[in-house]
Amino acid sequence: MSLGNSPEDERPFEDGREEAGLSVGRALQQARIAAGLTVDDVSNATRVRIAIVHAIEADNFAPCGGDVYARGHIRTLARAVHLDPEPLVAQYDADHGGRPAPTPAAPLFEAERIRPERRGPNWTAAMVAAIVVVIGFVGFTFVKGGDDSGAGQQVAEGSEAATSAPAAPKPTKNKPADQKPEPSDSAIAAAPQDKVTVQVTATDGRSWISAKDHNGRLLFDGLLKQGESKTFQDNAKVNLVLGDAGAIQLYVNGKKIEDDFQPGAVERLTYTKGDPQVG
Template identity: 25%
Template sequence: MQEIGEILKAKREEKGLSLADIEQATKIRTRYLEAIEEGDLSAIPGMVYARGFIKSYAEFLGLDGQALLEQYRTDSHEEVSREKQEIEPAKTVTNTPPGLKKSNLWTQLAMGIGVVGIMMIVYMAVVHHSSAKPSPSQPQEATTQQKEEKGESASPSESAPKTDAEKTKTEEKQTPLEPVSKSSGNSFYKVKGENITVQVTAPRGANWMQVVADGKIIASETLQKGDSRTYSAGSQLDLITGNSPAIDVTVNGQPVALEQVLGRYEFHFRAE
């Protein structure tokens, strides 16, 4: 990892850029950039973000970010293999005194008897509860007949089936919104309506993201697991994520089919 950091630092200095310049362009904090260049990723919250930062940093400098990530994976695998070969845990053998073995045997036997006794008590309680249940109420037909005799009738709103328009609207909400086109690292969606409202939740883990509404950055933050955010725009909204498998997205109340990517990916929504 230190070799990759040296490559990035050398390329940055070759271009005459400071860490502040890199932070402004990529939105990656300076302390994370320093950690990458020094080869110490302990300051970065999670390997998903570390890989995403390395790739974004490298591509901004004009390097092949994917190739550097592959090199990082190879170096990490070799280092872990060496550590496993060098460190072998010593096997210890504990001799248990004969008296202690007998004590453990009696303890286990007593616990087993206790468990069986508890199971018998629970079983008897269940049987008693089942036998004490009251008889079922009269059939529903009798209740219906009584209502008819009293002149009661079901209201039309309760018995009327859903119209075709209501069914279509329900199906649209349940059907995920699919992209109309895709390109490298991008998915494009058409949204029905004059405005766009996007809700992002993170039920499966943390996710860094940036939100651009009508050409203006309105958010750049990290959602922790369980967080939820809502953003609105007029005619276009762009959502840039760092860990799309961790999030769920809805647009105008309709779930969105997301490309599952560990790393930077952009989702573009346009109102029709």
């Protein structure tokens, strides 16, 4: 049994709020009626449940499950009835104590402890020190035993032998390993097999997104502008909410997700390790 009503069965009612301006739910309802759409029509177009559409139009946002989901539903319904969603979202935030500052994204990878590189002996410095000692010894011998030509000659020969000794080989620098190509826009290079890695890119417009790890910890909550990209990683799973799934392209564990998301649709997705599968 459908809960939707035909536009003819709904009539704007006048009350004290008309003078002060329409509420968020009232504005959505009147725009829907003006567009000649029923609640069923809006629900089918947005995939927002009929009961939630009725509740929002009555300014009851409790069934949405929180402010994050309420904002996403408001944007989706506004687009379906040809309204600009941003003023409505701003009005919702003003009516509900303002929007909290977005939580910065958690680090994607655990920082490894950098161990000091173990260096070998500095042969060049050692050889220079040895040459300085030999030269000093030769000079001292010449000054002290200048009359002993034989000894002087021997010392000179020894000095020549010392100075002509082959220089110690210079330590060669370790050649850097072959650099891996930078990850392209179509994949996440070398995605770890023991983690789940999700790349979210706003390719066809901007979209609000929310991401949580397997413990429910919020990784990101904010607006992703067109062309921007975010990457999330967790040991077990990543939970996503896409405010406008039609504007988003997903890569999970290095593979492109080919789901046909509709513009304006709100999607709740969960991905785990291995082949990308919605949990």
